[in-house]
Amino acid sequence: MASPATHEITGLLQAWCRCESSALERLLPLVHDELRRLARRHMAREPDGHLLQTTALVNEAYLRLIDAGHLRWQDRAHFFAISANLMRRILVDYARSCRSQKRGGAMRRVDLEESACLSPEPDADLLDLDEALKELAEVDARKVKVVELRFFGGLSLEESAEVLHVSADTVWRDWDLSRTWLYRRLRQKARG
Numbered sequence: 001m002a003s004p005a006t007h008e009i010t011g012l013l014q015a016w017c018r019c020e021s022s023a024l025e026r027l028l029p030l031v032h033d034e035l036r037r038l039a040r041r042h043m044a045r046e047p048d049g050h051l052l053q054t055t056a057l058v059n060e061a062y063l064r065l066i067d068a069g070h071l072r073w074q075d076r077a078h079f080f081a082i083s084a085n086l087m088r089r090i091l092v093d094y095a096r097s098c099r100s101q102k103r104g105g106a107m108r109r110v111d112l113e114e115s116a117c118l119s120p121e122p123d124a125d126l127l128d129l130d131e132a133l134k135e136l137a138e139v140d141a142r143k144v145k146v147v148e149l150r151f152f153g154g155l156s157l158e159e160s161a162e163v164l165h166v167s168a169d170t171v172w173r174d175w176d177l178s179r180t181w182l183y184r185r186l187r188q189k190a191r192g
Contacts, residue, residue, distance in 0.1 A: 009076040077162055088152045128190075133147065136185075
């Protein structure tokens with residue numbers, strides 16, 4: 001059964017969709033801790049010394065969520081699934097930017113903080129995973145959604161099933177097959 005906070009978050013998301021001005025202000029404190037938890041999960045997979053920190057990732061996600069305010073939020077689970085996906089996109093964009101800088105793209109003077117991007121092979125695993133997820137999406141887009149919800153969003157089987165409007169058993173099968181497919185694909189990539 002959903003908690004009162006879950007219902008409150010869902011109500012505020014729906015009010016935000018209706019452009020009620022105070023809804024976002026009341027929503028952000030309720031979701032802040034969960035967004036920080038999601039960001040910490042993402043950052044835990046990043047190499048040591050990563051320039052982006054948890055707070056910066058949450059702040060960038062906030063900005064993108066506010067820009068995406070026109071979305072029709074279904075509920076709390078949908079909101080956090082989208083948030084997790086946005087954080088993944090932010091990190092992938094950052095990794096691509098660092099890779100471009102490493103290869104000399106757009107040569108320019110950089111400050112000390114930006115020079116952290118120039119470390120060897122920044123976020124290569126994340127870029128490989130993103131590429132593999134794009135390939136999987138060509139075969140089965142729902143399986144990619146399951147990976148995003150479970151791996152990046154930290155949603156349970158039941159929450160993922162609710163967002164996708166399928167059974168928890170279907171989510172489990174998709175999750176199991178996706179992990180196997182991604183493992184094989186990433187292993188092939190690592191072998192060259």
